Amino acid sequence: MTVSSPELRRISPPLALAALALGLGLGAHGQEPSPETSTDPWPDTSAEPALELLSEWHHYGDTTTPEWSEAPPEPEAGWFTLEFDAPANVEERALELRSAHVDEAWIVKLNGVALGTLPRQQEVRRLLLAVPPGTLRDGPDLLEARPPKVGDDITLGGLRLLERGYREALGVRPLAVQVIDRATGAGVPARLVVLDAGGRAALLHYPGQSGHPTRSGVQYTDAEGRALPELGAGVWTVHAMRGTEWSHASAVVRMPEDSGTAAVQLVIEREVDTRGWLSCDTHLHTYTFSGHGDATLEERVMTLAGEGVDVAVATDHNHQTDYAPTQRALGLSAEYLSIIGNEVTTDLGHFNAFPYAREASKPNAKLKDWGELDADIRGHGAQIVILNHPRWPKPEEGPFGIEKLDLMSGDFGSGLRLPVDAIEIFNSSEPPERWKMVLADWFALRNSGSRVYGVASSDSHTVANPAAQGRTYLACAEDDPILAGEAAIVSAFQRGALSMSQGLFLEITADGAGPGEQITARGRKVAVKLRVAGASWANATRADLFLDGRRVRSEPLFKESGSFDHKLEFMLELPGHDCWLVALAQGPAPTGGWWTTLQSHLAALSNPILIDGDGDGAWRSPREIAAAMIDAHALDAAALGAALSEHDAAVAIQLATLWKQRPAASASFADAQALCAHSGPHETMMYRLLIEDSDAR
Amino acid sequence: MIPPRSLPLQMLAVAATALALAFAANSLHPQGLESSRDYFAKPQHSFQTVTMEEFTDFVTYLEDEAGDIVYLDARRSGQYQTGHVPGSWNVPRNDPAALEAALGALQVAAYVVIYCQGGHCEDSIFLAEDLVYRHGIDFSIVHIFEPGWEAWQKQGGAERAGADR
Amino acid sequence: MSARPTGWNLPRPLLRVALGAVFVGYGWLKFHDPYAYLKSVHEYGVLDGLKLGSMPVENLAAIGVPALEIIGGLLLALGIWRRGAAAWLALFLAAFTAMVFWRSLDPTVDPEHAQWWLRAFDCGCGTGKVIVWQKLTMNAVLLTALVLLGLRRDPELQAAP
Incomplete structure (x- = not known):
């Protein structure tokens, strides 16, 4: 399997471990694994009258597996085929089977009709499949299970053709769900999560026939907020949610044993005020055009509506997908503005590029030079280029690892000048806390003079992994994304008027200016206003302010109950030179199986506000400030040290970087000592960076 | 070399030779010890x-x-x-x-x-x-x-x- | 020749060379990494806090003992100041043997073994982890050899007219 998305890569090691553990377990016990495990979600059908097709365990595939004790070590055939006789069916029937050691999606077909796929699980799994009317015929019937490709060995057994139909035997019936917006009283698209009494994802039956994106325990509504999950008898909890800004509602539903149906209405409301901002997911995939994951184009378009996002950028791998025709067909055009983009997937890294015109040709993903690649991506029409997950798949194997980004200087060991507009800091499909590493990268880059911005996205490839859980808020005077239009969105990305979100909303101003803007400080203080808001299911426990990538303020946050909208104001002390300000908020992720996330925490992070601290009207980065100081005091290390004592640690680190790059002849050891000795609060640090480090070398 | 016959004198001679050579070798040893440093004092720090x-x-x-x-x-x-x-x-x-x-x-x-x-x-x-x-x-x-x-x-x-x- | 003890198959000087070589080896292992040896001296805790002027006695031991073993072993092998060298080696060996025994009584040095003689720990003798009974046996053999071959007045010399 070629794995090229964070979520897939993340899932495979546990699977491999589970496989190993199970393999050892079976070998050790040497007995048939118990099929009726507690994780078996299917109702007991052992008393159902049935035609026994295959009672023993059999082995199919192409590899000898002596460690599997339940079936013969030698495969009987490359795949499973069985001829049997059963009367033609006018009514629906059900096929029961058990499988184990399944890695690939083996397709089960009866007389050429696909009934479903085997669960990709190492453990023994029982599975029931509906046999539609007319599938069985008079004369011999042919049942098959075939892998999509060779190289997978499975065991199969316990095949029974139930007399009764699937719906009848399992007691399945639809639950009519209506999700309502409290403000308007009208239906609103949403994501439903259905859990059983034990908090596990419910089996949603007939997933392919509902017309709704449906996976284990998850279904999205249509444009009117209606969904129709098919459930068995029992007690279920149905949760409705709609992304970052909306409340969460749930109801306990009892599906009766008889054939009666049930209905439930769930009322949610917008709880987070994001006026002046539009939410945008810049990283979205479909199975249709990316070739992996599982969300078809139609499903992606519906899931986006259910997550309440304002702007969606379609970024399939090396493909420019247009959501608009599908949105129109599904009545979802007004829900969000879609933009055609492309995740240009190259050896250098993955780049989200947008907007592209419908007829635009594709950039060349085979280019191996950063400058050429960036030019080619833009040459096809893109105005925004984002470097995705710079530390994926592993910190040292992602682009920033390969290019050897130095976290002290912010320079790349390879000499790379990063040409992109932004990097992905929050990617909700990445491992938890990976964003913190990218944050350190970003701080270093910004201090070295790079003007690269930070964005947040979901990188969702599937229905279950929520789209837009990571999302970027962009400043926009028009609150209707359709009216705002593509140009306003692009402009916000170009200006850096952006705030990153993973479950929390954060808004910051300094003397009235927001992210991407520049202010000239009057005096040594600036008035900072900070808003941290979240829905009732969310919480934020701390807000931090960073100047030049160093924390200067940390405030604990508390909420009583329900949604929250913390408004904080500070007079923030400035270092007296140009600097940049960002804010970060963090909180715990909600608990409960209804909240699907790969992340351990909620977070929000602003983009920089540039503060012209020396009042000269221009803004310079710590690198530029350090360079100017070295120029001004080229011949007097003591004076340079004294000047440095009036600057912050970021400038000191940049100055040390530049000092070490000077030709050896121009910097004597005595100069370095004089610089350290006069650098005031930075003396210890400068001594370490300039004297100890050169000793070590 | 005329060996002193008495055991105490021999021991004194051995000890003096060994110690003199010990300190000489220690000073030449790349990982020699600093003789007056207390290696097991509780380390001082201001954290x-x-x-x-x-x-x-x-x-x-x-x-x-x-x-x-x-x-x-x-x-x-x-x-x-x-x-x-x-x-x-x-x-x-x-x-x-x-x-x-x-x-x-x-x-x-x-x-x-x-x-x-x-x-x-x-x-x-x-x-x-x-x-x-x-x-x-x-x-x-x-x-x-x-x-x-x-x-x-x-x-x-x-x-x-x-x-x- | 009548004074020559019976049962000796090897000439005594050769045995002394072998015995001396053992101590040179022990000394060299300690001298090789002075700080590691200092740490094992410290772990015994007997000299902890003692000072000779400004010098911690543990440092003196860590610097002096390996040299004494090497020099003592060499002198023993060469037969120069033989008895003095053997006396020092025997003194230190006896002291260290007592300390190893004392330490082996502490169950925390090796919680896996209830019997003290089965416990294994790094005695700081230079050879890494040792099992107590083996170490004590070895030391007893060495100590006997030191007394018989080094400390005793040479019977050959005594027998000379």
């Missing part, structure tokens, strides 16, 4: 410390908080693999890559606790100095858990083996 009780509270009750507390294990990676405080980052001495991997978490943490093996081990202090005086991490959030891993293990504190991050 804040956490007691065993505080450390226990952190690990027990605050494990799931919003990444507020970052634990750094300054021991060698082999020791870390054998057992460490759950969720801790392994940042051995002279391993800049390990430090850089943890740097982002340190920059947004509210509280950093560093430990090493215990018994006056110094690696936690060296690491704390690196954080503050090389990477500009706020001095006020850096803490050292002086009792160290040995004391933690002795009192049955939570531990995890293998790679954690």
Whole structure:
């Protein structure tokens, strides 16, 4: 399997471990694994009258597996085929089977009709499949299970053709769900999560026939907020949610044993005020055009509506997908503005590029030079280029690892000048806390003079992994994304008027200016206003302010109950030179199986506000400030040290970087000592960076 | 050479020769000892410390908080693999890559606790100095858990083996 | 020749060379990494806190003992100041043997073994982890050899007219 998305890569090691553990377990016990495990979600059908097709365990595939004790070590055939006789069916029937050691999606077909796929699980799994009317015929019937490709060995057994139909035997019936917006009283698209009494994802039956994106325990509504999950008898909890800004509602539903149906209405409301901002997911995939994951184009378009996002950028791998025709067909055009983009997937890294015109040709993903690649991506029409997950798949194997980004200087060991507009800091499909590493990268880059911005996205490839859980808020005077239009969105990305979100909303101003803007400080203080808001299911426990990538303020946050909208104001002390300000908020992720996330925490992070601290009207980065100081005091290390004592640690680190790059002849050891000795609060640090480090070398 | 016949005199001669050669060899030895340094004095540092009780509270009750507390294990990676405080980052001495991997978490943490093996081990202090005086991490959030891993293990504190991050 | 003890198959000087070589070896292992040896001296705790002027006695031991073993072993092998060298080696060996025995009584040095003689720990003798009964046996053999071959007045010399 070629794995090229964070979520897939993340899932495979546990699977491999589970496989190993199970393999050892079976070998050790040497007995048939118990099929009726507690994780078996299917109702007991052992008393159902049935035609026994295959009672023993059999082995199919192409590899000898002596460690599997339940079936013969030698495969009987490359795949499973069985001829049997059963009367033609006018009514629906059900096929029961058990499988184990399944890695690939083996397709089960009866007389050429696909009934479903085997669960990709190492453990023994029982599975029931509906046999539609007319599938069985008079004369011999042919049942098959075939892998999509060779190289997978499975065991199969316990095949029974139930007399009764699937719906009848399992007691399945639809639950009519209506999700309502409290403000308007009208239906609103949403994501439903259905859990059983034990908090596990419910089996949603007939997933392919509902017309709704449906996976284990998850279904999205249509444009009117209606969904129709098919459930068995029992007690279920149905949760409705709609992304970052909306409340969460749930109801306990009892599906009766008889054939009666049930209905439930769930009322949610917008709880987070994001006026002046539009939410945008810049990283979205479909199975249709990316070739992996599982969300078809139609499903992606519906899931986006259910997550309440304002702007969606379609970024399939090396493909420019247009959501608009599908949105129109599904009545979802007004829900969000879609933009055609492309995740240009190259050896250098993955780049989200947008907007592209419908007829635009594709950039060349085979280019191996950063400058050429960036030019080619833009040459096809893109105005925004984002470097995705710079530390994926592993910190040292992602682009920033390969290019050897130095976290002290912010320079790349390879000499790379990063040409992109932004990097992905929050990617909700990445491992938890990976964003913190990218944050350190970003701080270093910004201090070295790079003007690269930070964005947040979901990188969702599937229905279950929520789209837009990571999302970027962009400043926009028009609150209707359709009216705002593509140009306003692009402009916000170009200006850096952006705030990153993973479950929390954060808004910051300094003397009235927001992210991407520049202010000239009057005096040594600036008035900072900070808003941290979240829905009732969310919480934020701390807000931090960073100047030049160093924390200067940390405030604990508390909420009583329900949604929250913390408004904080500070007079923030400035270092007296140009600097940049960002804010970060963090909180715990909600608990409960209804909240699907790969992340351990909620977070929000602003983009920089540039503060012209020396009042000269221009803004310079710590690198530029350090360079100017070295120029001004080229011949007097003591004076340079004294000047440095009036600057912050970021400038000191940049100055040390530049000092070490000077030709050896121009910097004597005595100069370095004089610089350290006069650098005031930075003396210890400068001594370490300039004297100890050169000793070590 | 005429050997002194009496045992005490011989012993004196042997001792004098051995000691003279001992100090000469020690001064030439690349890893020779500094004769008047007290190698086992409690190392001096100006960082804040956490007691065993505080450390226990952190690990027990605050494990799931919003990444507020970052634990750094300054021991060698082999020791870390054998057992460490759950969720801790392994940042051995002279391993800049390990430090850089943890740097982002340190920059947004509210509280950093560093430990090493215990018994006056110094690696936690060296690491704390690196954080503050090389990477500009706020001095006020850096803490050292002086009792160290040995004391933690002795009192049955939570531990995890293998790679954690 | 009548004074020559019976049962000796090897000439005594050769045996002394072998015995001396053992101590040179022990000394060399300690001298090789002075700080590691200092740490093992410290772990015994007997000299902890003692000072000779400004020098911690532990440092003196860590610098002096390996040299004494090497020089003592050489002198023993060469037969120069033989008895003086053997006396020092025997003194230190006896002292260290007592300390190893004392330490083996502490169950925390090796919690896996209840019987003290089965416990294994790094005695700081230069050879890494040892099992107590083996170490004590070895030391007893060495100590006997030191007394018989080094400390005793040479019977050959005594027998000379």
